[in-house]
């Protein structure tokens with residue numbers, strides 16, 4: 001483990017050198033576990049990794065949380081602070097003289113506000129420019145972890161499509177609780193979300209599963225995922241509770257074609273925005289363009305949503321090891337909605353979908 005973290009820190013220091021960053025400060029968020037294996041508790045006491053461009057990294061941690069950290073000599077020095085210390089003053093000392101300081105996106109505003117007076121000469125910028133490009137490119141072990149999490153949610157999607165998870169007569173919230181239990185039973189440590197949206201509710205892409213009872217002859221959209229051994233899963237499948245309505249079937253055929261075309265377009269070297277454009281074009285040509293209201297996808301890894309974003313305006317070319325969702329949708333307000341989502345890894349021999357659960361709209365009952 002230490003060797004992975006040492007290698008990552010080396011690459012981070014190289015990126016800091018290229019970008020003229022003197023000190024990197026990471027707190028709450030996933031850059032910290034990426035570099036150290038430790039996820040800070042999202043509480044009011046400051047946990048902060050201080051990485052000078054040249055020099056040893058220090059993990060400043062509340063003394064009562066220090067036993068949670070596995071020491072990694074050579075990676076970072078552990079520095080516990082006491083209840084009466086001012087931790088931001090300690091960071092100010094460790095980073096003294098820094099001109100440019102990069103801070104993690106999810107570091108709380110209060111910590112940054114308290115830090116500024118302790119580093120009066122510093123210019124602050126986002127650490128995502130330093131750590132993001134490294135995190136985006138997954139290594140073998142990370143891809144294996146994404147694949148394992150993906151296979152787990154594929155099995156749940158399979159159960160949904162086989163009719164093993166009862167739908168009609170139950171509330172969205174009950175089905176969501178079912179999916180959540182299965183996410184844990186399939187080996188995830190954490191449920192990140194389990195969207196269940198029936199009929200007209202499916203037209204709201206981030207619908208919160210509620211008291212709506214699922215009826216016969218409607219679409220049910222399920223978008224769910226969790227975290228397994230640090231890495232996230234995320235899949236969307238729709239099923240229809242009866243004989244599929246012809247209008248829904250026609251739209252779904254378009255969605256299915258668009259999703260497959262976007263996946264196929266996700267080759268190494270293709271700009272992210274082109275992957276979006278391919279599927280969006282198919283949906284627009286079929287007359288549903290105004291109903292596809294979000295980007296095609298997001299990167300995935302330690303976080304459910306991270307770089308690279310598959311969105312118009314992102315000209316960054318895909319590289320081998322990039323992992324992201326391809327999830328076009330069609331949402332007709334007041335009527336129905338549908339989305340089809342797989343996680344895909346860009347590889348030199350072509351796009352490799354992590355998910356393989358049936359892509360058709362399946363009739364259940």
Ligand code: ZN
Nearest residue numbers: 205206223305
């Ligand atoms: Zn989403």
Ligand code: ZN
Nearest residue numbers: 223234235341
């Ligand atoms: Zn999803």
Ligand code: ZN
Nearest residue numbers: 234325327341
């Ligand atoms: Zn997603």
